[in-house]
Amino acid sequence: LQIVKQLQGYEISAAAWESEVLRRRVARYTPDLLDRLCLSGEVMWGRLSPHPSLLLDDATLRNRRIRPTRVAPVAIFLREDAPWLLDSPAQRNGLSQSGREVADALERRGASFLPELVKATGQLTSQVEDALWELAAAGLVTADGFENLRALIDPKRRRGEGSSRLKMPRHAAGRWALLDLPHTAPSPDERADTFARQLLLRWGVIFRDLLARETLAPAWRDLLMALRRMEARGEIRGGRFVSGFLGEQFARPEAVDLLRSIRRTPSDLALKIAAADPLNLAGIILPGSRISPLSAQSVGFAQEILGGHRPPLQIGVRNCRGAL
Known part of the structure; x- marks a missing residue:
């Protein structure tokens, strides 16, 4: 929970939160740690920055569809701090027809499970899944647990692939809801x-x-x-x-x-982080070129203290497996 408090208000690509950031910051991290915080109501997730397509005024560009990807920015934050993090209401420009129908169903019904949304919209389950992923990428919806987001960003899981021993449930059990602004901002x-x-x-x-x-x-x-x-x-x-x-x-x-x-x-210091981590300050306040937080890289920082002399930080980058 302390790591969430420290990182709230900072958006990281959806697929990098657990695999690249939390696993390196939290000792013996397991997905159920985050799930318990979400399901208890202490923590929630969602995109806080407006999607560029939602800000377009031109009639032609306004209808451009939002295309969700695994690098869609998502924030994890305390539910009690949502009022000052949710700064402005998200528009619904650029949504697909399916996305608008699912958003309308959530507005009418409130928090709903996936089967309920399938029944309310009359769409196929796969269509509702695509619509929810689109709405999540647009910053319009959230869910009870982080497992809902995992189910959407894992293409193999959505296709029902995998061995019987390792196969995960295709759908998460949590409810979906609109990411609404608080009544008192x-x-x-x-x-x-x-x-x-x-x-x-x-x-x-x-x-x-x-x-x-x-x-x-x-x-x-x-x-x-x-x-x-x-x-x-x-x-x-x-x-x-x-x-x-x-x-x-x-x-x-x-x-x-x-x-x-x-x-x-002074002492020797060695640190290796993912490019998606907020500590990736290469080219910002540290020497070297900027490294995109979306890149499939890890960033290494090393500082050596030799005879009381403190040389500048040296930055090294190498490719790593498990990238987005």
Whole structure:
């Protein structure tokens, strides 16, 4: 749950969440850990950023169909924090006829199981599955559990392939529901304040350049005002924590203490992460070229301390199996 709290508000491709990010961040991770959090009501998932096709105004482009893929961005977040993460209502432009019918059925019926949607729409099961995947990729629906999303992004499972011993159920048991905005949305200042706290929880130290891939965050000027208010109240500290970058920087007190302890007792550091992980900062604040979070790569960081000299971070990339 702590990892979810740290990563909420950051979208990662649907197929990379478990295979690339959670398995490397959570010791002995198993899918049922996330399923239990979802089914208990503590955690939910969904696309938070608007799909580009939903923002088109031109009559010709507006009808362009949304094509879901395994790299569709999805966020995992606490249900209680949904009000400030769900920023604006999603439109239904660009949906297929099947997608619109399933969305209408969910609007009429509320949360529904797959067989109920098949009956309500009169469509084939495979058509409803495709429609749900389209709606999930558009940021219009969510489900009781993450198993619902796994069933959609696994093509072999959807085709019912696999040996009898390893074969997974083709359909997930959870219900589907529209990803609706809360009745009471926070004000822009409240959202900026809450998002600033989330960024501090994720990074410890924040400054403008660090937020290059924080696509859901408010504008930096709004975050800056919230951070200055927090500094004035003594909740965080302002200063120069990372050299080589312009602009104001802010940090949690415990992050400052940690940075000082690392500086006093330097040690060798080696870290390998997936390109989809938020820590993939190559070419953003670290040396090297940018590495796409959608690439089938892992990113290695190494820092060696030799005779008290601290050379810059070195970045290495290699292909890895199990990529999207």
